[in-house]
Amino acid sequence: MKALQLVTHGAPGKFELRDVPDPQPGPGEAVVQVRSCGLNHLDLWMEEGGLPIPIKLPRTPGSEIAGTIVAINPGSAGVLPASSPSGGQRDAGAPSWKIGDNVAIQSNLFCGECEFCKRGEDSMCLRGELLGVQRDGGFAEKVLVPIRALVQLPDGVDFDTSAALTLAGSTAMHMLTHRTQVNPGDWVLAIGGASGVGSAAIQIAKQLGARVISTASNDAKWKLAQSLGAEFVVDSNNPQWPAEVRKITNKRGVDLVVEHVGGDVLGKCFDCLARGGTIVTCGATAGREVSFNLWPFFVKQHRLIGSYGRNRADIKKTLEWAAAGKIKPVIDSIFPLDQTAAAFAKLRSRHFLGKILVEPFEPESEPD
């Protein structure tokens, strides 16, 4: 099969499209033909070698995968290993997988056995691994994954929709419905409304009955945030944007900020909070070291909550919402596998709106 391998770190890194042996599933593993795979900022960190995790090259990146099962090995006893009923990972009535099933893949691989997995918190797994970082990912015709990472694609959700939502969309779902809570009438500020997490956060908050404000850095992003349901958009180029947020809310501030940028932006988010308000954050692309004033933090009884990845339940919910039309992907462009390096360059350029996808495998029977 063909696989796009990162052979040297850099910005840009060096990629090679190579012929590699087809993966063979060991016990508890499945091979999925990759029909669509989304790009994320994680891929750029991986390309640059900027992750605080040792990475062995060559490596096939790609974390946000949707495709079709082409081989499966349930294990010697026909029982799915490491997905014991007590683990909470196998839902009652979970599908018994078969070749030809269409699936999304949970990219934060989890052991299914540790204290946290046992209570359904796969995103806190003690032995978690990132697909496309610590194991070969989806910029290849096929990918080898643990069976417990498979999530069934609901009817009506196509591969591109899944690949555009399962990572950033389920990250936002985890932030808004698991790590925090949104009540009808709440004010929610979604940072970067045109980003993967931001665009999903606007839609989820809106569905939960919130009034949504977003930030945007240009007209196109502004319009996109509005079209997704943001009632107000503030210009993130204006250093005084938190004052704009306070003005919109009659100086009250917002109940929840969905933050995924870090750096100075996180500090500014505190200025946007109402009393008792919460910031939930899942990223640090703009800086990992942040300082903030503790005095207003405790006086106004704010909360700062970390959020990482997603649980299986968050992916299922995201895909169910997609099937019901409650959340829609925003797709910028789709590249074939041999153009993956160009897809990375586009992501790095920041000149895009929505998700960039790669389609590694296109069935011959399906004309474009």
Ligand SMILES: [Zn+2]
């Ligand atoms: Zn675990």
